[in-house]
Amino acid sequence: MPTIKISVYQKDLHKKFTKDQLAKIAAQRANFLLLPEGFPHFFRAQTPNDAAKHEKEYQDHLLEISETYQGVIMGGSHYRKNAEGKLVSSSPIVQSLVLVDFYDKKNPSSKEAEITKGETESIFIMGGLRFGILVGEDINDTLIWNQFKTEGLEVVFHLSSEESGRTYEEDLDFFSKISKEMKMHIIRVCGISEGKPGRSLYASPSGINWKVGKSEEDTEVFKTLSVTVKENFFL
Template sequence: MAVIKIAIYQKNLHKRFTPDEISKIQQSKAHFLLLPEGYPHFFQSANPSDASKHEKEYQDHLLEISEKFSGVILGGSHYRTNEEGKLVSALPIVQSLVLVDFYEKKTPNPELDLGTKPGTTESIFIMGGLRFGVLLGDDLNNQSIWEEFQKENIEIIFHLDTSRKERTYEDDLNFYETLAKTKNIHLIRVCGPSDSIPARSLYASPSGINWKVGKVEEDKDVFKTLSVNVMRSYLL
């Protein structure tokens, strides 16, 4: 068994990290930092195609964090045109001032991800000595990804998400608790508040809800470092 330290930052999608906040991340000495779907989004963009023009600025801010934080950063998401010329929603993965890889969202949201194509990247990564799965937004409902996780015996999954107003706070807790128990996984979700959209970050495991933001924190920035015990996914 290994203990993995995972820092999650429930962060307003439109606000940069301050030097003090980056220092807080550095002091956590976590192995991973998770940022919400849609972070960073600093520019008023009419559509995903327009937003993709700011790709470098988004990535530069993640690299600012990486200057102080030596762990793996799963850096939210932004729109970009990939090597195949397709507009996608992509999750940049950064470590030690290097943009290591991208995870591309496989299940675009018809209302949010206008004009984007489903990604074709792998959903399973090995970094920081850990083998883990990644879900971005509506990928949570993609059955083929879950079949891949089950086939590969993935124990820990990071869900970078945007909360939906149609589910209540209690509905979200029940949904994730049931999902983690049914699939026997550690599922860590991070969201970011934006434009009155609630943020409901949490950690669900086979034993239930291990941590969650409170109802009064749905519209706030919240930083939390979790210690997660993994049996199968840690690589010596």
């Protein structure tokens, strides 16, 4: 069975990657790099509409990462206007200096009243892998999970910075339960900002394979995981 290397970067949403950090990412030669919901957010805009004005600057930083890292970047998320001119929260998918596609968040939070519900696909094939994407509150969307199960997905990426209200232990139980029920690998990456806890983790059907410790909830953490799949790797 093939093994996929997935790098997770629990990142401060307001800080760019340094040259040393970019070199560290590239050295791992992972198939995927996951960045948290809300990264990058350098301009600290007060509203999604104001943040959307900096769409190009955010995307440029992701392309800067792609200059040295050759894998697929699940580029966090930022606000932008879609083809219909509606404001959405989007996760760019970048590879080899190309912005390949977007996943638009399906379940904007209560603080995102301006944001339109996304209508993009939730399943993608990149880097030889067929996988699902969830941003923030999408983790609670039963319809998306049912689609993942019907399609026989093995790997789901969760780009997170939502305020769930769960404790550290409750978070572990929550993701462990979903992974076991769905028989899927869930790789979650969290952002650090304004006191939100960073609880990046890797849940497999057998339990929690890796997690950020309690003492690291407010710390930038870089980890490369090895995930073994049965059928959905095409390289």
